[in-house]
Structure formats: C-alpha cells, structure tokens
Amino acid sequence: MSAAIPPTERRVSARVGAISESATLAVDAKAKALKAAGRPVIGFGAGEPDFPTPGYIVEAASDACHNPKYHRYTPAGGLPELKAAIVAKTLRDSGYEIDPAQVLVTNGGKQAIYEAFAAILDPGDEVIVPAPYWTTYPESIRLAGGVPVEIVADETTGYRVSVEQLEAARTERTKVVLFVSPSNPTGAVYSREDTEAVGRWAVEHGLWVLTDEIYEHLVYGDAEFTSLPAVVPELRDKCVVVNGVAKTYAMTGWRVGWVIGPKDVVKAATNLQSHATSNVANVSQAAALAALTGGLEAVAEMRTAFDRRRGTIVRMLNEIDGVVCPEPEGAFYVYPSVKALLGKEIRGKRPESSVDLATLILEEAEVAVVPGEAFGTPGYLRLSYALGDEDLVEGVARLQKLLAEARD
Incomplete structure (x- = not known):
C-alpha cells in the first residue's frame, strides 16, 4: 500500500x-x-x-434590470415576494400549506439539494438512494459528509423501489431516504398509494425524507404527481422538499430553485448560503416571480x-x-x-x-x-x-x- x-x-x-x-x-x-x-x-x-423561456418571464427580467432596487444585495434567503409566491404555488400544486419561513431560494436545484443535505447530515450519516439516480445526489451527500447507500430498481418494476427494499437497506446509521417522483433518469412516477407507503415507513422509523419535485408538472397518461408531505402530514417535521422553475418553465439557465422544510433546517441552510453565495441574482428571482404567478399554460x-x-x-x-x-x-x-x-x-x-x-x-x-x-x-x-x-x-x-x- x-x-x-x-x-x-x-x-x-x-x-x-x-x-x-x-x-x-x-x-x-x-x-x-x-x-x-x-x-x-x-x-x-x-x-x-x-x-x-416564455416571453412574459423574459420581459419581467428585462424590467427588473432597469429597477434600481434589484441592483443591490437582497436577503440571502430570497426576495420576500418570491417566497410568498412559492408558498402560494406549493399550496396550489401540492396541497401542502407552508409559510415563508420554511422557504429558501437557491441558485438552482443543485444548490438546494446540497444545502439541504449539508443542513441535516453529520459525518457518517447514511442516506438511502434509490438507483437509477441522478448523478448529483450521491456527490452532494458525500460532500455534506454523508454516506449514500444505494438500492437498485430495474425495468421489471418500472424502476420503482419497494418499502421492503428500503427496509432491507436501513441500518442504525440511516438518517435520510431520498424520494424522487417523477424520476430523472427513468421517468418513473410513484402512485399515491406507493408514495404514502414510503412516507409512513419513514415516519415509523423516525427517518428524514428529502424529496425532489422538480418534474412535478411533467407527467403523462394516467400518472399523477403526488407530494409526499401533503399525503403524509406526520412526516412534515422531517421532510425537505427541493424544487425550482427550471423544468416547468424552460428556465434551466436562470438558476432558481428552492428548499422547503422545517424552519430550523431552512434557517441553517440559509446561514450556509449567506456565506457561500448570498442572494440569488435578483433579475433571475424577478423572472421566477413572474413564472410562478403567471399560470401553467x-x-x-x-x-x-x-x-x-x-x-x-x-x-x-x-x-x-x-x-x-x-x-x-x-x-x-x-x-x-x-x-x-x-x-x-x-x-x-x-x-x-x-x-x-x-x-x-x-x-x-x-x-x-x-x-x-x-x-x-x-x-x-x-x-x-x-x-x-x-x-x-x-x-x-x-x-x-x-x-x-x-x-x-
């Protein structure tokens, strides 16, 4: 050696x-x-x-460029009006009622994921990661000091893992389970029943769940999106949701995402962001505000x-x-x-x-x-x-x- x-x-x-x-x-x-x-x-x-990106969103960004209030630092955790729009959007689309203190606006979904894991993981904590997984998840977990524990689903189950698989992977070091529906890279969507079963299993064992809802509006046929904390309210104190405008509004380059979670976790993640990047670019936040308040056409x-x-x-x-x-x-x-x-x-x-x-x-x-x-x-x-x-x-x-x- x-x-x-x-x-x-x-x-x-x-x-x-x-x-x-x-x-x-x-x-x-x-x-x-x-x-x-x-x-x-x-x-x-x-x-x-x-x-x-839809024209009305681009126009809002253009207007923001000429507004002096956006030429200066703004709160590290996000513009108050954008946080309020995220609160309203979450209730509209997910049936999940939150308040602005539970929201952190981030530089895209990737920063949301990293900061969420950084806020809740200590060195050696395990995170159950269903595979196939998006490439960034394990790296964010490791960077935050955690240990990704992979469980694999294949085409025979529609790339959906079972509660039995989750239970088999659980150890005394398990702290978080990652839940993604609809999924990147497979396009898998969990039914309401399966989503609820995962949530209730997590509650039973006192686990946290990080759920990525970035593809919530891109479902087809008879499939329906289900927001985990909306169907398992008992989980809300240990559930972190990450989301953003990238996929829904064709805004990948604008870099606006967010974290929704318990107030103490969001406060900790906001403190981290205050040192890492400060506020998300104000022009992008103004564009995101227009997106979230402008409908889903x-x-x-x-x-x-x-x-x-x-x-x-x-x-x-x-x-x-x-x-x-x-x-x-x-x-x-x-x-x-x-x-x-x-x-x-x-x-x-x-x-x-x-x-x-x-x-x-x-x-x-x-x-x-x-x-x-x-x-x-x-x-x-x-x-x-x-x-x-x-x-x-x-x-x-x-x-x-x-x-x-x-x-x-």
Whole structure:
C-alpha cells in the first residue's frame, strides 16, 4: 500500500478531489463541441427543455434590470415576494400549506439539494438512494459528509423501489431516504398509494425524507404527481422538499430553485448560503416571480410535445433487437436496457459496458447518449426526448441502423 500524501503536497483536497464530473453535462458538452467542429451530432444527453423561456418571464427580467432596487444585495434567503409566491404555488400544486419561513431560494436545484443535505447530515450519516439516480445526489451527500447507500430498481418494476427494499437497506446509521417522483433518469412516477407507503415507513422509523419535485408538472397518461408531505402530514417535521422553475418553465439557465422544510433546517441552510453565495441574482428571482404567478399554460404546451415524443422514442427504441425500453410516465427521459447488446460485435468492436456502447454510438452514429454507469446502473442508456421531433426521429433511426449490425 502506498503511503498517504502529506497535506503539504496535496494540491487538491481529498474531499473535493473525490467529486466526479457531472456525466450528463460532460456528454452534452462533448456533443456541442463536436457540433461546433462541424460534426452532425444529435444530442440526447441534455436534461433541459428545448423550448425558450416564455416571453412574459423574459420581459419581467428585462424590467427588473432597469429597477434600481434589484441592483443591490437582497436577503440571502430570497426576495420576500418570491417566497410568498412559492408558498402560494406549493399550496396550489401540492396541497401542502407552508409559510415563508420554511422557504429558501437557491441558485438552482443543485444548490438546494446540497444545502439541504449539508443542513441535516453529520459525518457518517447514511442516506438511502434509490438507483437509477441522478448523478448529483450521491456527490452532494458525500460532500455534506454523508454516506449514500444505494438500492437498485430495474425495468421489471418500472424502476420503482419497494418499502421492503428500503427496509432491507436501513441500518442504525440511516438518517435520510431520498424520494424522487417523477424520476430523472427513468421517468418513473410513484402512485399515491406507493408514495404514502414510503412516507409512513419513514415516519415509523423516525427517518428524514428529502424529496425532489422538480418534474412535478411533467407527467403523462394516467400518472399523477403526488407530494409526499401533503399525503403524509406526520412526516412534515422531517421532510425537505427541493424544487425550482427550471423544468416547468424552460428556465434551466436562470438558476432558481428552492428548499422547503422545517424552519430550523431552512434557517441553517440559509446561514450556509449567506456565506457561500448570498442572494440569488435578483433579475433571475424577478423572472421566477413572474413564472410562478403567471399560470401553467407554457408547461401544458411543452407537456403535449413531450408526450408525443415519448411515444415516438419508446416505439422506435423497442424496434431494436436487444433493447428493452419501458414507457416512462414522467419527466422527459427514457432509460432502455441494452444489456443484451453488450459483448456483441458492432463494426469491429465488442462493447463490454454501456460506457463502451455509448462511446461507440457517438463515434459511429454521431449520436450522444448517457451511459447507465452515470446513474448507478450499468447496462442502460439514458436518452432525453427534450429535442425537436425531426432530430429525435433522425437520431433514433441512426441508432436503429447501427445496432442492427450487432452480431454474436
């Protein structure tokens, strides 16, 4: 075993050095770089709507630029009027009644997740993380000193974990369970009954729950979004909700999210943010205020387009021998299994992992997808269907042509 590196010779701290690059952002960046170089790459990697931010929101931001009150520091925890809008929106959409002291406005959902974990975790505390998971969750847990404990669901259960799985993973060190519905990367949506069962199990064992509701308005067919603290009121004193405007209003670049939780936890997270970043950019907060008070017409239009694309991509992927693609009920991703293709020869190569297969697909078909390793489950690919219909059909047609060449 090699000797430990003395602190004086360590250029990057062990804590930060252990953080992995965001795989989804890396794939998107590589696809964009290849496109900039003239390659006709079609990217299925980005986790953002392909629609512009609605005009009335942009106009509100423009007006805010000319308002001197937004040229100065504002409260670190968020503009009071935006907090009030989040309170009203939460009651409208979730049936969950809160007050402004339970809200912290953050620089996007990622900061909300990190600060929430930082506020409730001590070193060594365990967090049960259902996989497939969004790449940022385990990294935020580790950075906050916690230990992610993964439990895996696959396509046979619609990528939904059971209470029995949660119980099997629970130890005396377990403090938090992560609950995400609709899910990134799978699009899984838990029923009201299953959501309530998870909440009541957490209450029974005195556990905290962090629930990410960022895709709440993107559900399809008979699926319905259910807010955990709304259906299990007994959990509210140990439940933290993270959310934001990014997906609902096509505002990923505006960077506005929020934390909802018990007042002491929100106060602690606000103290952390007061030193880390201070207030979220006021122009973005003004835009978010316009979004939350302006109705849901924009997301209804996006949802119609996403639903159409969902049907197309699921049908086309399931036409490929060796690909099994469940129909997602929410978000804007599909998560097909490609296990049957691994080890087969495709254009002189034999990909042994979904990383190898994603690399081959990018090189040979000029299509960017994210391998399942990024989400804790090798043998899968994530494709976002938040791209134009023509590009979607062309991209999957390229996959069909390439993967049809797979041979034993």
